Amino acid sequence: MIITEQKSFEEILKMLEPFSKVFIIGCGTCSTVAQTGGEEQVKQMAEKLRGAGKEVVGAVVVETPCDARILRRDTRNLKDAIESSDAILCMTCGAGVQDIVEHIKKPSIPALNTKFLGIIEHIGEFYERCRACGECILYETGGICPIVRCPKGMLNGPCGGMYEGKCEVGGYKRDCAWILIYNRLKEIGMLDIYRAYRPPRDNSRLNVQPREVIWVKT
Amino acid sequence: MTEVFISELMRSLKSGRFTFTGELEPEKTTNLTRYVEAAKKIKDYVVACNVTDNPQSFAYISSLVASYIIQRDSGLETIYQITCRDRNRIAIFSDLLGAGALGIKNVLALTGDYTTLGDTPQAKPVFDLDSVQLIKMIRRIVDEGVDMNGKPIESPPKFFIGAGANPNANPIEPELIKFEKKVNAGADFFQTQVVFDIEKAKSFLKETSKYNVPVIIGIFPLKSYGVADYFDKNVPGVKVPKELMDALAKASEISDKNLRRLKYDEINLNYFSSFIKELKKTTSAAGCHIMSVGYEEIIPPLVEASR
Secondary structure: OEEEEEOOHHHHHHHHOOOOEEEEEEEOOHHHHOOOOOHHHHHHHHHHHHHOOOEEEEEEEEOOOOOHHHHHHHHHHHHHHHHHOOEEEEEOOHHHHHHHHHHOOOOEEEOEEEEEEEEEEEOOEEEEEEOOOOOOOHHHHOOOOHHHHOOOOOOOOOOOOEEOOEEOOOOOOOEOHHHHHHHHHHHOOOHHHHHOOOOOOOHHHHOOOOOOOOOOOO | OOOOOOOHHHHHHHHOOOEEEEEEOOOOOOOOHHHHHHHHHHOOOOOEEEEOOOHHHOOOOOHHHHHHHHHHHHOOEEEEEEEOOOOOHHHHHHHHHHHHHOOOOEEEEEOOOOHHHOOOOOOOOOOOOOHHHHHHHHHHHHHHOEOOOOOEOOOOOOOEEEEEEOOOOOOOHHHHHHHHHHHHHOOOEEEEEEOOOHHHHHHHHHHHHHHOOOEEEEEOOOOOHHHHHHHHHHOOOOOOOHHHHHHHHHHOOOOOHHHHHHHHHHHHHHHHHHHHHHHHHHOOOOEEEEOOOOOHHHHHHHHHHOO
8 A cells, every 4th residue: 555644734734735726636545545635635624725715626535546547537527627727636656646647638736745665564564565666575584674674774683773672763763674574484494585684785686767667568 | 743823812812811902993094193003002902902893884984994004013913804794705705815915814704783873874795705605715715725715815915814792692502503514614712792791701601611712802992971872772782781881870970180081081991890700710711802892991901900
């Protein structure tokens, strides 16, 4: 799940300053679950904007605004309202905002900050678990990702900042990823993997930006 | 074939002599006079001296430049500390060639403290390599004369390659495996994190003696109660023992400045000379790394008292 947080209303209003007519697009998938851009939040945002003197000419929660096909499908019948607006307020992740920009030729304003790829422990409790690095090594690390859970992205064991199994970053509150990995691999009898030297990552493959995946027909 | 000694540190460790090393931490300055003078004062008591690389992520003068100037002007061999926090593998490689050109003989390869612990927490943390990978990279430079992709270096540098280790680590098993990885990657010697508890040093040395790689145990004489308190609260992974803290706290109450200084020195000399004597007598420690940053004057009497 892509975890998002709503920007402050002040910041949103500041970005909307030049515009009076606003159309709102929410997200029926990740932002709905994170409660940052679902039906309820879109409704509340429309009310707040009206209270701040804006004219909300329409609103829709697109099932997956990051999917161009669904975005087109879910906005097809709203063309007139969208056309009459001065700007689109996007209550979606950054990918959603940019998909909207590709298809709707209006100024698009992000209402959310995109935080990370994470899991939902409870509503309002989200943890980052994947950096989308492009080369999964979870098999080697007992299913615990050191790229995301070790601030230094260490690949060969804990650093000197580990104290009583905790991490120096953030004041020894969070678990050291490499202690979790060690314990897990020991538990499942795979410590040999822990002992193996892990070479530096090949950033020429991982970090060429922006990344693309395009299927080639064989 | 006779062994070629890359550095005085290597010669001393290979001879089996109990070897002392010191540490200097040049800060936000371009004037290294104070550090050169400190190096001169400890020169007859330590074989070499570490020069730190933006320790605890505080932005200071380049450790390469400071290592060079201190070594050149004091005549004391330096151990150039290099971390992975601020430079990617291209920059580190390039600095290593620079170090070779400047006559640096020893390097200590470390991962580095995390950026947010320091005085420029907004900086981008690099960590392109970790310490084990860095050691392996330096090993190849020295032994094979090639870069990470196997491309030859014209006149490759020779370095005596050091690594860090932490005998205080709890749990200790993952740290011991990492020690083994560093040995396999090509570490020539180890300098450990500060140890106060002699038992921790003993058991760590017992576990690591099978690798036959010299291990120099780190100690940190505490100049004042203030330093001890700061150290206790801010240095990742190390706690000052309560009895030492209590003794220093008591000394801090002495109102006469000179008497207070004498008491502080006495506490340090007592605690650390017995620590070092015990290391010499009962362990395989190759030496002692005295990290008395800003308190270099304790090194001569401490080394004398530990004989």
